[in-house]
Amino acid sequence: MNLSAAPAIEVQNLRRSYGDHVVLDDVSLTVPQASVYALLGPNGAGKTTLVSTLATLLHPDSGSARVAGHDVVREADAVRGAIGVTGQLSAVDDLLTGTENLRLMADLLHLPKAEGRRRASELLDRFGLADSADRTAATYSGGMTRKLDLAMTLVGGPSVIFLDEPSTGLDPRSRRELWDIVREIVADGTTILLTTQYLEEADQLADTVGVLDGGRIVAEGTPAELKRRVPGGHVRVGVADAVELDAATRVFPDAVRDDATLSARIPSADDLVSVRDVLGRLEDAGITSASVTVETPDLDEVFLSLTQPAAPSRTASTAKELS
Ligand SMILES: Nc1ncnc2c1ncn2[C@@H]1O[C@H](COP(=O)(O)OP(=O)(O)O)[C@@H](O)[C@H]1O
Ligand SMILES: [Mg+2]
Structure with missing residues (x-):
C-alpha cells in the first residue's frame, strides 16, 4: 500500500446527536494530503462538532473517520499525535508570555528542552511575534493571539491541522496575514481542514469546499465548481x-x-x-x-442558494433535496 497517497482525512457516514438533536446526519468527506478543505456553514451547522470528533474530543454515534491514517476512536492517541487544533478550541494561556506558551506546548509534547526552545523562537520569528515574545498573551491583539495559537499547533510538527473559524473576529489585515500563514503551512505539505462562515475565506484558501447544512454536506467542490453550480452563472x-x-x-x-x-x-x-x-x-x-x-456568481450567492435559513422546521431531508 502506498501510504503517501492515502487521504489525510477520511470521514464515512458520520453521525452525532445531542439528545434528540441530530447535529451531524451522515457526513462523508475525503481530504487529500497537503490540501485545504473548507467546511462552510452557518452558525450551529455542526462545524465544531465535526472538528471535535476528528480531533478525538468527541465520539461519533456511528460512522467512522480516519485522520493521518488512524481511526479517531480506536487509535485516538495516534491521531492526537499527528494533529494540531486551533480556533474555538484555543490553547493560549493569557497569563503566560508568547515564548512561555510555546515552550509549555513543547514540554507537553515531550520535546527535548533545546529542541523546544529552538522551535519556539523559530515559530515566533515566522509569525512576526518575536518583538512581543516576552509579553503576556493577555496584552496581545486578537490577530496576535490567533497567530500564537496557530504557532502552538505547529510545535509538534503535525501532519493535519484543524482550524475552527480561524479568522472569526479578526480585522481584515490580520485575516490576510493569517491566510498567508495558512498558505505557507500547506506549501510545507501539511493538510488543513478549516471551518468558516466566510465565503471569501473558503474562496481564498480552499482546494475543496464542503457546504455543511442541516447536518449534511449539501454541496462539495472547488470554489469555481460551486460557483458554476448555482443559477446566475x-x-x-x-x-x-x-x-x-x-x-x-x-x-x-x-x-x-x-x-x-x-x-x-x-x-x-x-x-x-x-x-x-x-x-x-x-x-x-x-x-x-x-x-x-x-x-460566475460569487460564493455569497452560492451559499444562499445552497443553505436554508435557520428555521425550527428545517429537517435533514429538505437539506438533502438541495444537493
Ligand atoms: N455540548 C452540547 N450539548 C448540546 N448541544 C450542543 C452541544 N454542542 C453543540 N450543540 C448543538 O449542536 C449544534 C451544532 O453546534 P456546533 O457544532 O457548535 O456548530 P457550529 O460550530 O457550526 O456553529 C448547535 O445546534 C448546538 O447548539
Ligand atoms: Mg463552531
Whole structure:
C-alpha cells in the first residue's frame, strides 16, 4: 500500500446527536494530503462538532473517520499525535508570555528542552511575534493571539491541522496575514481542514469546499465548481450586429438576448458550458468574431442558494433535496 497517497482525512457516514438533536446526519468527506478543505456553514451547522470528533474530543454515534491514517476512536492517541487544533478550541494561556506558551506546548509534547526552545523562537520569528515574545498573551491583539495559537499547533510538527473559524473576529489585515500563514503551512505539505462562515475565506484558501447544512454536506467542490453550480452563472457572448445575435440565439435556444449590448447570456448552471465549446458552436454557425466571457456568481450567492435559513422546521431531508 502506498501510504503517501492515502487521504489525510477520511470521514464515512458520520453521525452525532445531542439528545434528540441530530447535529451531524451522515457526513462523508475525503481530504487529500497537503490540501485545504473548507467546511462552510452557518452558525450551529455542526462545524465544531465535526472538528471535535476528528480531533478525538468527541465520539461519533456511528460512522467512522480516519485522520493521518488512524481511526479517531480506536487509535485516538495516534491521531492526537499527528494533529494540531486551533480556533474555538484555543490553547493560549493569557497569563503566560508568547515564548512561555510555546515552550509549555513543547514540554507537553515531550520535546527535548533545546529542541523546544529552538522551535519556539523559530515559530515566533515566522509569525512576526518575536518583538512581543516576552509579553503576556493577555496584552496581545486578537490577530496576535490567533497567530500564537496557530504557532502552538505547529510545535509538534503535525501532519493535519484543524482550524475552527480561524479568522472569526479578526480585522481584515490580520485575516490576510493569517491566510498567508495558512498558505505557507500547506506549501510545507501539511493538510488543513478549516471551518468558516466566510465565503471569501473558503474562496481564498480552499482546494475543496464542503457546504455543511442541516447536518449534511449539501454541496462539495472547488470554489469555481460551486460557483458554476448555482443559477446566475453564465457565459456571455458578444457579437457584431443584430443578424449575428439572431444566429447566436438560434444556436443557443436557452440564451437570453440583450439587443442593447448585442450580447446573449447562456446559462451554465447545470452542465459546464466551456468557452471553447461555445466558440466552436458559434463558428459552426458562421459567427467568427464573437467575444465569450464566463461570468460566475460569487460564493455569497452560492451559499444562499445552497443553505436554508435557520428555521425550527428545517429537517435533514429538505437539506438533502438541495444537493
Ligand atoms: N455540548 C452540547 N450539548 C448540546 N448541544 C450542543 C452541544 N454542542 C453543540 N450543540 C448543538 O449542536 C449544534 C451544532 O453546534 P456546533 O457544532 O457548535 O456548530 P457550529 O460550530 O457550526 O456553529 C448547535 O445546534 C448546538 O447548539
Ligand atoms: Mg463552531
